[in-house]
Amino acid sequence: MNTQTDAIESWLVERVVAYGKVDSGSFTPDTPLAELGLDSVYALTLCGDIEDEFDLDVDPTIVWDHPTIRELAGGLSERLAAA
Amino acid sequence: MTTVGSSSPRARTTAGEPDDLDALFGDPMAPGPFGYATIADDDQARRMSAAAESILEEWGAGADFVPASLGGRWVSTEDLVQRWRPIFRRDPSLGLGYGITTLMAALNVWVAGDDEQRADVADRLVRGERIAVGFHELDHGNDLLHNECAATERGGRWYVRGQKHVINNVDRAESILIMARTSDEPGARSHTLLMWNKDDVTRPFADTSRRVLTAGMRGCRLGDAVFDDLPVPASGTIGAPGAAAQVALTAFQVSRAVVPALAIATVDAALDLAVRFGSERSLYGGVVLDLPHARALLAGAIADFLIADALSAVVVRALHLAPAECLILTAAAKYLVPHLLTSAMQDLSVLFGSTFYARVAPYEIFEKFLRDLAIVPIGHGGSTACLLTILPNLPAWLRRSRRTQATDPALFQLGGPLEELDFGRLSLGAGSSDPLGAALRDPTVRERFAPDSGAANALDRLGEALDELGEQIDALTASELGTDAPPAAFALAHRLTLLLAAGAWGGVCAGPDAPSITRDPLVREACLARIEGRLSGRIPPLDPAFVDRLIAFAEDHVARDIRLAPSTRTHPRHPEAEEGSTA
Numbered sequence: 001m002n003t004q005t006d007a008i009e010s011w012l013v014e015r016v017v018a019y020g021k022v023d024s025g026s027f028t029p030d031t032p033l034a035e036l037g038l039d040s041v042y043a044l045t046l047c048g049d050i051e052d053e054f055d056l057d058v059d060p061t062i063v064w065d066h067p068t069i070r071e072l073a074g075g076l077s078e079r080l081a082a083a
Numbered sequence: 084m085t086t087v088g089s090s091s092p093r094a095r096t097t098a099g100e101p102d103d104l105d106a107l108f109g110d111p112m113a114p115g116p117f118g119y120a121t122i123a124d125d126d127q128a129r130r131m132s133a134a135a136e137s138i139l140e141e142w143g144a145g146a147d148f149v150p151a152s153l154g155g156r157w158v159s160t161e162d163l164v165q166r167w168r169p170i171f172r173r174d175p176s177l178g179l180g181y182g183i184t185t186l187m188a189a190l191n192v193w194v195a196g197d198d199e200q201r202a203d204v205a206d207r208l209v210r211g212e213r214i215a216v217g218f219h220e221l222d223h224g225n226d227l228l229h230n231e232c233a234a235t236e237r238g239g240r241w242y243v244r245g246q247k248h249v250i251n252n253v254d255r256a257e258s259i260l261i262m263a264r265t266s267d268e269p270g271a272r273s274h275t276l277l278m279w280n281k282d283d284v285t286r287p288f289a290d291t292s293r294r295v296l297t298a299g300m301r302g303c304r305l306g307d308a309v310f311d312d313l314p315v316p317a318s319g320t321i322g323a324p325g326a327a328a329q330v331a332l333t334a335f336q337v338s339r340a341v342v343p344a345l346a347i348a349t350v351d352a353a354l355d356l357a358v359r360f361g362s363e364r365s366l367y368g369g370v371v372l373d374l375p376h377a378r379a380l381l382a383g384a385i386a387d388f389l390i391a392d393a394l395s396a397v398v399v400r401a402l403h404l405a406p407a408e409c410l411i412l413t414a415a416a417k418y419l420v421p422h423l424l425t426s427a428m429q430d431l432s433v434l435f436g437s438t439f440y441a442r443v444a445p446y447e448i449f450e451k452f453l454r455d456l457a458i459v460p461i462g463h464g465g466s467t468a469c470l471l472t473i474l475p476n477l478p479a480w481l482r483r484s485r486r487t488q489a490t491d492p493a494l495f496q497l498g499g500p501l502e503e504l505d506f507g508r509l510s511l512g513a514g515s516s517d518p519l520g521a522a523l524r525d526p527t528v529r530e531r532f533a534p535d536s537g538a539a540n541a542l543d544r545l546g547e548a549l550d551e552l553g554e555q556i557d558a559l560t561a562s563e564l565g566t567d568a569p570p571a572a573f574a575l576a577h578r579l580t581l582l583l584a585a586g587a588w589g590g591v592c593a594g595p596d597a598p599s600i601t602r603d604p605l606v607r608e609a610c611l612a613r614i615e616g617r618l619s620g621r622i623p624p625l626d627p628a629f630v631d632r633l634i635a636f637a638e639d640h641v642a643r644d645i646r647l648a649p650s651t652r653t654h655p656r657h658p659e660a661e662e663g664s665t666a
Contacts, residue, residue: 019561034270040228041565044475047512051482059512061329064271 195322343420408514495590
């Protein structure tokens with residue numbers, strides 16, 4: 001479970017860097033996503049990437065409920081375990 | 084808990100179907116307390132019709148917004164729309180001012196309120212009370228997440244400080260649902276919904292007396308609210324603290340579906356007036372409707388109206404049948420339907436000519452209708468805000484579109500039975516399918532179109548346009564999907580709404596009990612041609628055969644005093660009874 005959460009966390013970091021709003025190394029998994037330039041549009045993009053990567057339909061509210069990379073990785077890992 | 088309504092004398096309205104408002108209001112063309120002439124006078128004086136409001140009070144209008152499980156009479160939203168259309172046929176500002184804002188406020192409670200709050204609001208509405216929607220701040224418009232009016236909690240109470248602007252019924256409503264900032268953090272979890280019942284406390288903590296005057300919807304009592312540490316009990320918190328945006332965006336899907344479907348009735352009335360005017364008014368040795376230009380204007384307006392009617396009717400049914408898909412569907416309806424209807428009204432204003440701008444009796448009400456409808460694309464999820472809902476969801480829509488193999492025929496069965504709305508199934512996601520796009524190719528739809536007919540070929544081309552749109556969406560990047568999106572990205576969202584409307588029209592035409600007009604091959608093709616014209620960005624004139632057929636349809640309905648909207652079921656729609664007239 002922990003390994004999976006860690007893997008999701010790394011993947012999320014990679015995605016956030018790929019969106020080009022922040023440089024890798026300039027943030028931690030506990031930095032609020034809002035501070036990483038992830039507005040509501042990027043939240044939806046992230047949801048799309050999550051759908052593609054994990055074959056799991058998610059609402060943007062998952063980002064509202066889990067506003068950091070660490071929390072989001074935890075939330076996703078729970079959803080995946082439940083799916 | 085749900086028997087709360089039975090204590091009220093008006094709970095009797097829940098038993099059986101209430102009277103038809105068309106009958107209670109009387110013929111709007113005839114002189115009377117709620118005829119067009121009086122409505123125009125009341126509008127000029129910026130007042131609500133006292134006669135009409137007392138009829139609505141007696142009719143128990145508030146019970147329509149209360150789910151049957153809470154003691155009201157709302158089961159099928161389609162039926163609700165049918166019951167309220169007679170109001171919008173006569174006076175949209177009465178519809179908005181008497182009721183729709185109260186519905187919008189109550190929806191938030193149905194979505195997120197606890198049992199006690201739902202029972203209390205149900206009781207208040209059945210009693211005839213109003214609730215105002217205290218969300219809007221002029222500085223932020225539809226950008227709700229930046230609203231500033233704030234509340235802080237101390238000792239079991241919220242204290243609200245700030246202003247809300249252009250709020251319908253702010254002064255006369257018994258309650259106001261306030262969206263208040265409860266955290267300084269940016270983002271979507273920083274606002275909370277608070278129900279302020281004025282009987283708890285008013286002055287000196289709140290001033291709601293300043294009225295705002297508007298060009299359209301003049302009779303509405305719009306005004307501002309100024310809160311100066313207004314105390315609201317913690318028990319008035321609707322939903323979790325911080326959940327305002329989520330609750331409102333969920334709840335407003337219902338009103339985004341209902342409002343366009345009601346606006347249909349206003350344009351229905353305007354078309355009726357235009358046909359009467361065009362057949363009466365002498366010009367150049369004939370009547371207006373002898374002139375090809377006037378005929379083309381009227382026919383184009385009718386085609387737009389039929390498309391708008393199909394989309395709005397199907398989206399209302401989708402609230403019940405495809406709730407998870409409704410974020411995109413209701414935004415599409417709230418964007419495209421007012422767009423089509425205001426375009427139709429502009430065309431009709433040209434047809435009316437001087438009778439329009441000089442407000443010549445008995446057609447003076449048309450000018451008011453045009454002003455009133457101009458508000459619909461602005462108010463409550465403006466057109467641009469609705470496109471902004473769709474825009475970032477385009478990639479999600481595409482994924483769902485590509486995996487959707489079939490549509491749901493029940494969506495298109497206008498008037499088919501619907502169970503009470505399950506608010507818990509509405510979401511802020513894109514759902515799991517694209518039922519309207521799929522309708523363009525679904526065999527259950529296509530088998531009702533003669534192979535190789537003009538309409539069938541149009542559906543083929545529209546299906547290809549849907550694929551092409553998908554490829555264009557595929558090429559978009561996230562930076563092109565936000566509020567700063569380039570016009571080309573907005574155009575893709577616009578095109579999607581037109582293609583969803585085409586699916587709705589195709590589906591309605593193919594419905595098992597399809598209204599007779601939608602079985603007419605020329606009318607089917609005319610509407611699809613209109614959509615293709617709009618997709619091309621330049622609307623070509625309709626083929627003369629389409630023009631003649633559409634006008635014959637309208638003239639026939641006006642002569643028989645039947646509503647034009649195929650979705651309207653106030654008159655029996657037996658195919659054999661109408662067959663002769665549509666041939």
